[in-house]
Amino acid sequence: PAQAADTKITVGALRFTSHSASFVAMERGYFKQEGLDVTFKFFQAAQPMAVAVASKDVDYAVTAISGGLISLAEKGAAKVIGGALQEEAGIDGQKILVSDAAFKAGVTSPAKLNGKIWAVTQAGSSFHYMGSVIAAKENAKLSFKPLQKVGPIIGALKTGQVDAWSIVPHIAKPLSKSGKVHIIGNVADYLPNYQVTVVFTSADNAANKRDTTKAFLRAFSKGAADFNAALVDKTKGDAAAEEMVKLVHKYVYVDRPYEKAARSIRNGAMRISENAALNTASVKNQLDWFKKEKLVKSSITFDTLVDGSYVEQK
Amino acid sequence: MDPPLISFTNICDFAMELRLENIGHYYGDMEVLQGIDLDIPAGKIVCVVGPSGCGKSTLLRLVGGLEKPTSGRVVQMGQAPSASINPLTYVFQDFALLPWRTVEGNISLVLEDHGIKGADMEAVISDVLARTKLSDFRKALPKQLSGGMKQRVAIARALAVKPAVMLMDEPLSALDSQTRELLMDDLVDLWTREPFTAVYVTHNLGEAVRIGHSIVVLSRRPGRICEVVEINKPLEQRQLGDADLEQQQKHLWNLMRDEAKAADMELMDA
Amino acid sequence: MDPPLISFTNICDFAMELRLENIGHYYGDMEVLQGIDLDIPAGKIVCVVGPSGCGKSTLLRLVGGLEKPTSGRVVQMGQAPSASINPLTYVFQDFALLPWRTVEGNISLVLEDHGIKGADMEAVISDVLARTKLSDFRKALPKQLSGGMKQRVAIARALAVKPAVMLMDEPLSALDSQTRELLMDDLVDLWTREPFTAVYVTHNLGEAVRIGHSIVVLSRRPGRICEVVEINKPLEQRQLGDADLEQQQKHLWNLMRDEAKAADMELMDA
Amino acid sequence: MLDSASKDDQRTVEFRGGGFAPQSKRWVGFVVFIVLISGIELGTRTGFITSLMLPRPSDVLATFVELWKSGLLWKHLIPSLSRLAVGAVIGASAGIGVGILIGLFSLARASLIPIVAAIFPIPKIALLPLFVIWFGIDEASKYALIAFGTFTPTVVAAYGAVDNVDRTLIRMGQSFSLSWFSIVTKIVLPGAMPGILSGLRVSFAIAIILLVAAEMLGAEYGIGAYILEAGSLYDLERLFVGVTILSILGVGVSAVIGLIENRLLKWRI
Amino acid sequence: MLDSASKDDQRTVEFRGGGFAPQSKRWVGFVVFIVLISGIELGTRTGFITSLMLPRPSDVLATFVELWKSGLLWKHLIPSLSRLAVGAVIGASAGIGVGILIGLFSLARASLIPIVAAIFPIPKIALLPLFVIWFGIDEASKYALIAFGTFTPTVVAAYGAVDNVDRTLIRMGQSFSLSWFSIVTKIVLPGAMPGILSGLRVSFAIAIILLVAAEMLGAEYGIGAYILEAGSLYDLERLFVGVTILSILGVGVSAVIGLIENRLLKWRI
Numbered sequence A: 001p002a003q004a005a006d007t008k009i010t011v012g013a014l015r016f017t018s019h020s021a022s023f024v025a026m027e028r029g030y031f032k033q034e035g036l037d038v039t040f041k042f043f044q045a046a047q048p049m050a051v052a053v054a055s056k057d058v059d060y061a062v063t064a065i066s067g068g069l070i071s072l073a074e075k076g077a078a079k080v081i082g083g084a085l086q087e088e089a090g091i092d093g094q095k096i097l098v099s100d101a102a103f104k105a106g107v108t109s110p111a112k113l114n115g116k117i118w119a120v121t122q123a124g125s126s127f128h129y130m131g132s133v134i135a136a137k138e139n140a141k142l143s144f145k146p147l148q149k150v151g152p153i154i155g156a157l158k159t160g161q162v163d164a165w166s167i168v169p170h171i172a173k174p175l176s177k178s179g180k181v182h183i184i185g186n187v188a189d190y191l192p193n194y195q196v197t198v199v200f201t202s203a204d205n206a207a208n209k210r211d212t213t214k215a216f217l218r219a220f221s222k223g224a225a226d227f228n229a230a231l232v233d234k235t236k237g238d239a240a241a242e243e244m245v246k247l248v249h250k251y252v253y254v255d256r257p258y259e260k261a262a263r264s265i266r267n268g269a270m271r272i273s274e275n276a277a278l279n280t281a282s283v284k285n286q287l288d289w290f291k292k293e294k295l296v297k298s299s300i301t302f303d304t305l306v307d308g309s310y311v312e313q314k
Numbered sequence B, C: 001m002d003p004p005l006i007s008f009t010n011i012c013d014f015a016m017e018l019r020l021e022n023i024g025h026y027y028g029d030m031e032v033l034q035g036i037d038l039d040i041p042a043g044k045i046v047c048v049v050g051p052s053g054c055g056k057s058t059l060l061r062l063v064g065g066l067e068k069p070t071s072g073r074v075v076q077m078g079q080a081p082s083a084s085i086n087p088l089t090y091v092f093q094d095f096a097l098l099p100w101r102t103v104e105g106n107i108s109l110v111l112e113d114h115g116i117k118g119a120d121m122e123a124v125i126s127d128v129l130a131r132t133k134l135s136d137f138r139k140a141l142p143k144q145l146s147g148g149m150k151q152r153v154a155i156a157r158a159l160a161v162k163p164a165v166m167l168m169d170e171p172l173s174a175l176d177s178q179t180r181e182l183l184m185d186d187l188v189d190l191w192t193r194e195p196f197t198a199v200y201v202t203h204n205l206g207e208a209v210r211i212g213h214s215i216v217v218l219s220r221r222p223g224r225i226c227e228v229v230e231i232n233k234p235l236e237q238r239q240l241g242d243a244d245l246e247q248q249q250k251h252l253w254n255l256m257r258d259e260a261k262a263a264d265m266e267l268m269d270a
Numbered sequence D, E: 001m002l003d004s005a006s007k008d009d010q011r012t013v014e015f016r017g018g019g020f021a022p023q024s025k026r027w028v029g030f031v032v033f034i035v036l037i038s039g040i041e042l043g044t045r046t047g048f049i050t051s052l053m054l055p056r057p058s059d060v061l062a063t064f065v066e067l068w069k070s071g072l073l074w075k076h077l078i079p080s081l082s083r084l085a086v087g088a089v090i091g092a093s094a095g096i097g098v099g100i101l102i103g104l105f106s107l108a109r110a111s112l113i114p115i116v117a118a119i120f121p122i123p124k125i126a127l128l129p130l131f132v133i134w135f136g137i138d139e140a141s142k143y144a145l146i147a148f149g150t151f152t153p154t155v156v157a158a159y160g161a162v163d164n165v166d167r168t169l170i171r172m173g174q175s176f177s178l179s180w181f182s183i184v185t186k187i188v189l190p191g192a193m194p195g196i197l198s199g200l201r202v203s204f205a206i207a208i209i210l211l212v213a214a215e216m217l218g219a220e221y222g223i224g225a226y227i228l229e230a231g232s233l234y235d236l237e238r239l240f241v242g243v244t245i246l247s248i249l250g251v252g253v254s255a256v257i258g259l260i261e262n263r264l265l266k267w268r269i
């Protein structure tokens, strides 16, 4: 049931293709239809977005599960309410990269990563998690180098100062074309159905503004469905895809000419979960890993982090 | 010449005197002054001389209430005339002018706080500037003035509050000797036209015999009174190089020479 | 008493004199000195007096080569004695002691650079400290000394380099008048025991008549020579309050009074 | 008086003064900048300096012109300037106020100096997450960060300036029986002005430095945000455009304070 | 001399001096810190301050003790200290050297002052990407960042100090025909020491502030890295442990410079 019109909400987003579900919902009026008056708030990084939700500057946002998000959940400030980006067999997912130097030294597959340096933005970031899981599966010992941002990581990888990294395909592929970096595997092989990003909100919204939250998730899901159909499953034909790229380009790579941006947008299209379903197993795995690494308090339970009452739990 | 608009205490009508009763003072463990008894009679200039560091400045601060004596007290006898805005007024060695205020501003500073403004203030300022021959320098900043002029401004400022007693701490020793000579003449002139009461601290025996009605000689630290020399020759008759004054000066110097030498040779604690 | 280890130029054997030839000097557009012709004879003290800002210090800097005259030249006539390490040596008004060096260190400073070290240096230092009565203060830092002692150290330092001519810029005017009296005696004493050549700049006419063989009176800026007064009475016979000296001093003061007044009243440009 | 032998021996006294008064000529500064920039231009053109090490100055200029023409320059500059202005004014006013309190009252001095000393070495970026919680992600947290950064150096400068006010002037005020309030407003404050102004020079430079940190917090537009974005894309041309703007801003602010000093402190020797 | 009427009218002269010399008592500082911390402890315990706003001081202490016991404290502290030492020493030495050159030579002054003025307001974090290319992500880039940050304030302090050396002392040296080298080493440099040392106080505080920025790049261990990690995990206890360590470090360094000043500058009045 549509709510009374014009409930004002703020949605946090990064200018990434993976945030397209919200952009589509905005552009195609799905939020309006649910009676939501949405303002976007753009961020440079995911971490401040989590804090912004805790400080109630932002109502809803999408980000990777990070130590920061879990800590904020533990302090009763944030709650995961749904899933967004997910690794899926058959869809081009995140890639494992190595530097040219490491590649030439024989690191041609993830099995040979032992003793190498794995780049991360921060301890407790998704990069850290991926590297750690891959290392465990391959019985390799990795050292993790925090470089704060994607920019410095790319610089360090190109100059061979770090050996390996994992990243979304639309960044990985152009990098590998330069010849200074090589793709040696897929993250999905190590983390099948990895729940990369989740939808979250403040604990207060989750508990007390259920109608608004549900309305948001419905609109978000509609956007996700459109996006998947147009660019991931490509069931709507070229014209629809073209139209979708144009829509997304209003938000992503705005300062690049359309032709260049379009390629990156298409490359970066990964599936956004239908109906914002959440892969509980993956989230649990991630939570356990954070606890094991002592990055978060061991007292945190799954229910502290996730409000399971909103979406389907897989 | 017109009668001055404002004037010092008219010593015939009012007589405010100061009496120092057994003053002693310590800074921490150091005894600076010991058993000082002294009368400062109205209308007279009392000079205080003594070797460096014997407590002359301290004594003057005690007299004016800028410091509390460790023992003894300074007694004010008789009422200050009602016209006196600030009965005990200092003239400092280093002038103590506010560098950001003009000559005029430096004088108005001490009037503003006592509720004198507008035409009244204007009258007072014009009068004191005229008396100190500063009328042309009214708008000048201190940095534009020579040392002698700065001290004249400080004197004008002191006159503006119609003091009952002037407390002068080596008012001329920051000046070169020629300027000092000129200012000494001006001070004698001011006193002759209208006698005022003053305590005048100095190192300079020549100055003391030129300007003092009595000269108090202090010993080395802790300062005690060694001798009080009275000079009876009227101020206006005293001149540079008068034989009798030279005699007095020599006498004082003989009294003080050894103490001055000892004070000079003293090592300050590191 | 032992003969001094080091000595000033022995004026019988060597005679280094200075001659100022038509000296003129400008700072930017401002003329400071004009057409100064002057002889500085060996073994005599030439005093330079004049109102504030008339260029006395500038003249002294020109004489010692610390500044280049705009026109004219300073001529050194005759050789400085070979023993003289620094023929033209200054004593400054504000002492110019290095605060981070002891008394001894301040003297060794000017010897080190001229290759005097070890026992030689030790001998020189002991000698000059003895002559200036500073032997007990050898290890003291400047901050521990009174003004008079500081100036004694500066004089000892000047003596250490065996100057042919001493250039003294108001050496006593930073001192209080009692200390000044003591130091003046010391200077006369030093000269009497061993005459030296000196140019002695001062504001103080009393000082000038006590210590000068001739007194050069400069006019206001641009400084020109008004008069040169010779005083023939031997230094050691001059005394505080001598009638003939008082007479000379009065004469000088009359010469200068108006100029001093005018200099005092001058407004510095903002 | 001279014997004839030495009459012949005449020498002009040798000059041994001068020096130790280095002069700064404005045009030399310009020449140095031009030489430096041409050197880099040449280096990048000949390939001696790779494009990874430094951008080509002419490209930086072109990027700047483009930024200007697109109108984005103002879109970035205006929010930054308003953040700087609000933050620095809040921080500096609070700093001057607290500094004067410390300079006047024993209790304030005893209690606040240790706190200021403890706060001084704390890097402001470390506190970013807290600032978001305390002040939100909008302008308030940016103001707060800049204000916080300018606060501590201003406090230190201000109480130093009050301490340095000539005590004889204060005694003079007391000797003329001026009220406490008059002494503070007419003697202490004007006397502390030179010290406070020269402290502000440093504080405002710090404010500019902190702009980047402040705009790490969810700023879309702003010179700091522009620099951060350029940095993360490793776009050296844009990075240098941003850095140059900050540098010019800094030099400009310092020049403005210099002008204010010249006007307000004419009375200094 | 007094008429009898006024004989009766005797009053002690009123005290009107004193004041304007605030004293700092050490124990007051301690009391204030204790009150402040107890206040926060109480606030967090009663829930008046939520755990989102500030950590509980006792938890911070517990975290610190844990850090210590686990031996990780030293693992974090030692690399940071060595980065600080190397970076600050390089930056300060270069700064003192350049500052003295500016103080002595017209050419250096004319060419370097504008450059230093232009560099001053550049935020060091903006240059991180460049530093990575220039110096790599290992220790070198951390040293370079800290050195760069300490360099500019040291230069300004050093040339100010040389400029402030009493010119009469220099003229004195010349009047005794001392060599240029002697004048520089025996008069200018010792005379500039007080100014240089007080400049170092600020420079070292800045070095500590820059530690966090320096350790943004590929530092696994280090107080800055510890703080950054705590920030990204929003772990306020650890964040405050790190910040407190930096604060103590800063106060400590300042105290050490104070001691050096007392020893080296005994000659000051």
Ligand SMILES: Nc1ncnc2c1ncn2[C@@H]1O[C@H](COP(=O)(O)OP(=O)(O)OP(=O)(O)O)[C@@H](O)[C@H]1O
Pocket: B027, B032, B050, B051, B052, B053, B054, B055, B056, B057, B058, B059, B203, B221
């Ligand atoms: N506020 C103070 N605290 C501690 N000691 C002081 C203070 N003021 C002065 N003294 C010391 O007290 C002694 C006397 O000082 P005072 O200034 O009164 O001497 P003075 O006779 O005026 O000396 P001078 O001739 O040098 O002016 C000196 O040894 C001085 O160091």
Ligand SMILES: Nc1ncnc2c1ncn2[C@@H]1O[C@H](COP(=O)(O)OP(=O)(O)OP(=O)(O)O)[C@@H](O)[C@H]1O
Pocket: C027, C032, C050, C051, C052, C053, C054, C055, C056, C057, C058, C059, C203, C221
């Ligand atoms: N280095 C300089 N540059 C420019 N002007 C100067 C310089 N030195 C002195 N003057 C000016 O030259 C004039 C003469 O100065 P000088 O110091 O020689 O006078 P003086 O006779 O020694 O004065 P005083 O009696 O005050 O010592 C003064 O007006 C002074 O302001």
Ligand SMILES: [Mg+2]
Pocket: B056, B057, B058
């Ligand atoms: Mg005194």
Ligand SMILES: [Mg+2]
Pocket: C056, C057, C058
């Ligand atoms: Mg002079």
